[in-house]
Amino acid sequence: MGLIGRKDGKTKAGLFIFGGVMQYLVLSKQGAKSYKVEECIDVPYDIGTAGGELFSSQELVEDNLKTLKKHVGRHWANKVCVGIQSKDVLLRTVELPKMDLADLKDSFRYEFDRFFPIPVDEAVYDVALVERPKLDDPVQDAICQCIAVAVRNSTVENLMMAANRIGLKLNCIEPSPVALLRCLMGPVPPSGYNIYALAGIVSSIIVATYKDNGIVFRNTAQSFAADDPSGNNIGAFARDLQATIKFATTQMRGFDADKIYVGGYGLTQSRAMKASMEETASSPVEFVNPWETWGISNQPKQIYGWEVVIGLALRSSEVK
DSSP states (O other), X not given: OXXXXXXXXXXXXXXXXETTEEEEEXXXXXXXXXXXXXXXXXXEOOOTTSTTOTTSXXXXXXXXXXXXXXXXXXXXXXXXXXXXXXXXXEEXXXXXXXXXXXXXXXXXXXXXXXXXXXXXXXXXXXXXXXXXXXXXXXXXXXXXXXXXXXXXXHHHHHHHHHHHHTTOOEEEEEEHHHHHHHHHHOSSOOSSEEEEEEOOSSOEEEEEEXXXXXXXXXXXXXXXXXXXXXXXXXXXXXXXXXXXXXXXXXXXXXXXXXXXXXXXXXXXGHHHHHHHHHHHOSSOEEEOOHHHHTTEESOOXXXXXXXXXXXXXXXXXXXX
């Protein structure tokens, strides 16, 4: 799912702006199942007096992208996928009458107010079909399961105008939870029901899935930017995982997580994380090193904390 997108099979670059950080990653294809890091950069993002709003004005975004450009090689990558942090994106699982996807996207305009708290004229939105287990239910046969995403117009417009002014060509704009899911799932997503979680630097993300479809998306306040000697954040994160599993059972009949996949900067505290997960988790837990999962060489010294931008750089040229 992308808010905007165009086909370009050569795109292997991602840019993620979140909190007070910009991450920029360029990958080159090395073989059928391997990549190499060409550029891997993180620099501060100056919010100034914007009160925490990353995209409050074109000028703010443009000034920050100019700072990033000073650290980039001679040119930007040909096309770049940009991620919008989860707190600036609204994601909903919705049921709609079954119809062609193009018609579904057109008609969703008239359903928009049922699911989102902002006026449709002030938003950019997209709708994608998701797969769920087949049920022997005539009512279910008449509807389709979808993920709907919405972002304020101003966020997208300020980002696009600033990028255009400095020569940064955007291939797509994508919600960070979607990019995260792509990264942690790897090139061959597992089947069945699973949980994918980012123990993040600024906040954390938890997604309940069926096959490669995100069903429940949850953003939590747990931050792993600093050491957690008390274990409070790790404990709260573990409880949030279990709460998400319980909620997913109310949204999808038969949901029972086969495995919990965890990535993110919180794995710098992997020993404490493992102990907490094993104590509270009702499913097996696996920690994910995405650089190894995707066969990416020339990785940075700090391997955790890059999950979203990896997912953006690896995004398929097909908009789903």
